[in-house]
Amino acid sequence: MSAAATNYYDRRGLFATLGRDGLLQIILIANTIIMLAPIIIMVFSAFKTTPEIFRAPFAIPDFTQVANFVKIWSETNFLRYLLNSFIVTGASMVLILTLGTMAAYAIGRYAFTGSNFILMFFLAGLTLPLKLAIIPLFMLMRDLSILNNQLSLIFVYTAMGLPTTVFIMTGFIRSLPNELEDAARMDGASEARIMWSIMLPLVRPAMVIAGIQNVVPIWNDFFFPLVFIQNDNLKTLPQGLTTFMGEYTTDWGVLFSGLTLSAAPIIIIYIVLSKQFIAGMTSGAVK
Amino acid sequence: MTGRGLWITALIMPPLAFVALFIVYPIISAFAYAFFDWQGLRRGDFVGLENFHTVLFVEPYRSWTINAFKNNVIVFFALMVLQNGLGFILAYALWRELPGARFHRIAVFLPVVLSTIIVAYLFKLFYHPLFGVVNISLRGIGLDWLAQPWLGQSGTALWSIIIAQAWHMVGFPTLVFLAGMQRIPSEILDAVRMETESEWVKITKIVWPLVAPSATIVFTLLFVGAFNWFELPYIMGGLDGSPFGSTDVLGLYFYRTAFGNVSAGQQDFGLGSALAVLIFIFIALVAGVITTRLRAREIQL
Numbered sequence: 001m002s003a004a005a006t007n008y009y010d011r012r013g014l015f016a017t018l019g020r021d022g023l024l025q026i027i028l029i030a031n032t033i034i035m036l037a038p039i040i041i042m043v044f045s046a047f048k049t050t051p052e053i054f055r056a057p058f059a060i061p062d063f064t065q066v067a068n069f070v071k072i073w074s075e076t077n078f079l080r081y082l083l084n085s086f087i088v089t090g091a092s093m094v095l096i097l098t099l100g101t102m103a104a105y106a107i108g109r110y111a112f113t114g115s116n117f118i119l120m121f122f123l124a125g126l127t128l129p130l131k132l133a134i135i136p137l138f139m140l141m142r143d144l145s146i147l148n149n150q151l152s153l154i155f156v157y158t159a160m161g162l163p164t165t166v167f168i169m170t171g172f173i174r175s176l177p178n179e180l181e182d183a184a185r186m187d188g189a190s191e192a193r194i195m196w197s198i199m200l201p202l203v204r205p206a207m208v209i210a211g212i213q214n215v216v217p218i219w220n221d222f223f224f225p226l227v228f229i230q231n232d233n234l235k236t237l238p239q240g241l242t243t244f245m246g247e248y249t250t251d252w253g254v255l256f257s258g259l260t261l262s263a264a265p266i267i268i269i270y271i272v273l274s275k276q277f278i279a280g281m282t283s284g285a286v287k
Numbered sequence: 288m289t290g291r292g293l294w295i296t297a298l299i300m301p302p303l304a305f306v307a308l309f310i311v312y313p314i315i316s317a318f319a320y321a322f323f324d325w326q327g328l329r330r331g332d333f334v335g336l337e338n339f340h341t342v343l344f345v346e347p348y349r350s351w352t353i354n355a356f357k358n359n360v361i362v363f364f365a366l367m368v369l370q371n372g373l374g375f376i377l378a379y380a381l382w383r384e385l386p387g388a389r390f391h392r393i394a395v396f397l398p399v400v401l402s403t404i405i406v407a408y409l410f411k412l413f414y415h416p417l418f419g420v421v422n423i424s425l426r427g428i429g430l431d432w433l434a435q436p437w438l439g440q441s442g443t444a445l446w447s448i449i450i451a452q453a454w455h456m457v458g459f460p461t462l463v464f465l466a467g468m469q470r471i472p473s474e475i476l477d478a479v480r481m482e483t484e485s486e487w488v489k490i491t492k493i494v495w496p497l498v499a500p501s502a503t504i505v506f507t508l509l510f511v512g513a514f515n516w517f518e519l520p521y522i523m524g525g526l527d528g529s530p531f532g533s534t535d536v537l538g539l540y541f542y543r544t545a546f547g548n549v550s551a552g553q554q555d556f557g558l559g560s561a562l563a564v565l566i567f568i569f570i571a572l573v574a575g576v577i578t579t580r581l582r583a584r585e586i587q588l
Contacts, residue, residue: 020486024380028387031377032394038454039397041420042409054418099302106298110291118299125310129515129570131538132563135545135556136316137309139328159309162302191294220402222518227546238404242522245408255412263405270400274393277400278462285459285504286466 042263045256053252068257076247078261080233081240088150088236089219092157096214097207099158100165105195107166108173109181119170125163126284130156134227141228152228153236157221161214164284168213172206173199212273212280219266237262317567320560327554338561342544348558354532355540362449362536363513369453371505374460375498379490381461382468392465396458403455407522410451414438414523438523441533448523448534452516460505467501468494496586503581507574514570517542537566 045053046068047061072078103122107115130137141152176199184194225239232243241262248254270277321338324331342348377395381388398406413419414437422434437447471494479493495502517538520528526543528535545559 021383021385024383025385025387027376028380028385028391032391034454035394035398035458038409038413041413057418057420057423095305099305102298103302106295110295112292112295118303121303121311122306125306128310128314129511129567130310130313131515131517132541132567133310133313133317134542135320135560135563136313139316140309140313142328155305155309159305162306163310166302191291216400220404222402222404238402241402241404241408252412252418255408259405259409263401266400266402267397270397271393274396278392278396281396281399282459282462282466285463285501285508 039263039267042256043260045252046260048253048256050250050252053256068253069261071254072257072261076244076258077232077235077240078244078258081235081237081244082261082265084150084234084240085219085237088153088157089215091150091154092161092218093211093215095154095158096161096165097211100162100169100210101200101203101207103162103166104169104173105199108170109195109199119166122163122166125159126167130160131223134223138227147228148231148234150229150234153221153224156224156228157214157218161218164213165210168210168283169203169206173203176202208276209280209283212277213283216266216277216281314567317560317563320556321564323557325556328556334557338557339565342558342561342565351532351535351540352562355528355535355537358445358528358534358536359514359516361445362452362516363510365446365449366453366456366509366513367506369449370457371460371502371509373453374457374505375464377457377461378464378468379494381465392462395461398455399458401455403518404522406451406455407519410447410454411438411523414447439530441531444524444530444534448519451523452519455519456512460509463501463505464498467498471497496584499581499585503578503585506581507578510574510577511570514538514566537562541566 041057044059044061045057047063047065048059049065049067052059052061103118106112107119137156138147141147144152146152146155180198181194184198189198220238221236222238222242225236229235229239232240235243241258244258245255248258320330322333322335324334324337342352381392381395413421416422416434416436416439419437421437425431425434435443437443475493475497479489483489515538516536520534520536520539521542524530524534524539526539528539541559541562544555544562547554
């Protein structure tokens with residue numbers, strides 16, 4: 001694509017090329033500034049005192065001034081929220097990938113009656129907005145006695161993550177060749193052994209895509225903890241942030257450091273794995 | 288049952304149980320709940336369509352429903368332009384693979400991975416009437432008269448939140464469109480170059496029709512998202528859709544009706560469920576129409 005495009009420009013002359021691509025380049029640069037500025041202001045403000053933020057919101061701060069972070073570390077429940085988010089997200093991801101792979105393997109690898117119906121059953125959950133079923137979900141969690149318990153979140157996230165995971169993994173598992181499997185079966189390997197030792201190592205790329213697609217919304221979710229969790233010690237990061245922001249309304253330095261600390265884990269992982277993130281998060285929408 | 292049958296059952300049952308218990312059962316129940324009278328958490332008598340009648344035709348619910356719905360419609364059309372329209376332009380710019388395209392691509396998607404709650408608080412601080420960077424910047428460049436309490440007045444509050452949403456999510460349609468453009472076969476593009484020099488013709492007659500599958504998906508997702516909008520208005524406008532209901536949307540209204548708000552404390556699962564069912568049916572119908580209508584114009588390559 002890019003080589004062909006270059007030839008095209010050569011024929012059109014330098015000026016026309018500069019004009020059109022110049023405009024597009026300006027759009028991109030302007031947009032990137034708009035995208036990054038709020039994040040940069042947030043990080044800068046995290047290292048400033050409140051009066052400094054009011055006086056010079058755009059100035060580069062003294063990055064050795066970490067009083068705001070110390071305050072968060074020592075005075076708030078922030079670490080607890082962070083740990084809770086790790087526990088809930090981690091447990092949900094383990095369940096989603098395990099159960100999702102099991103279902104996708106059964107549907108994608110074996111021909112049995114009803115397999116198409118079961119796939120449709122999973123896919124039906126793909127676009128339904130589960131938020132609207134929050135009242136029955138609330139009652140269900142109450143009946144299971146797991147309101148105010150992180151299991152409620154883990155179960156809902158697992159159920160929400162399964163449709164996309166089954167969708168992505170089934171397509172991938174179907175596309176794997178049969179030869180290895182047949183050879184192993186010929187040698188007398190059990191079905192479980194074939195799945196575990198031969199097929200599973202091959203599906204890892206699809207697991208990464210499915211994992212990323214689910215991990216970001218789960219890590220960021222606010223709605224379900226809002227309804228299910230009341231106990232401050234069980235709150236996840238986005239929900240804990242609302243408590244925290246309410247307590248420090250006038251201390252803007254602490255507020256910005258809290259936002260920066262909450263955003264930091266996902267921003268760092270995103271920058272390292274941006275390609276996988278973009279592929280994973282758009283995989284449901286890109287066929 | 289054979290060993291193979293048992294093995295398949297063992298693989299399929301646990302995931303199926305999760306989806307049945309935590310997705311299918313609650314959604315079916317949501318429909319059933321709407322036909323009963325609820326006293327707190329206790330289900331009362333069967334009341335037929337009365338809950339639906341109340342939220343649609345009885346004041347003050349009627350005005351609340353209409354107001355929230357109207358705001359959702361504004362949100363949808365505004366984001367159609369600010370999120371999907373801008374996304375298409377950005378995708379087209381990124382597609383040219385100009386110097387720095389890789390960096391621009393990473394930057395445009397960065398806000399998408401952030402928690403909506405972080406975005407909401409960040410913009411709430413930015414919009415602060417006295418100390419927010421928006422008004423400080425306006426005053427700094429001599430536009431004092433433009434500085435105003437963005438989230439504090441009915442005329443600007445909803446739009447301010449819409450801008451925050453567009454900043455948060457514009458990267459998503461951008462990269463979906465970009466992926467669509469990258470799949471256009473180069474032979475087609477070569478053929479176009481023989482025919483026309485006009486960039487406009489190329490975009491409207493070739494690129495736009497050929498990224499139709501991407502458009503179908505981002506339009507549908509935006510529609511579902513816009514009518515489920517909750518987190519940003521909840522943090523930036525509050526559960527009551529302040530000021531004066533100008534940022535109230537169906538998501539907030541539904542939540543408030545079902546679980547009660549701080550001031551009134553009144554909770555009503557029956558009316559909440561009726562609202563949920565109406566929103567649900569509306570979303571399903573319109574999303575279905577959007578998808579089939581847009582699918583029809585997709586071209587198979």
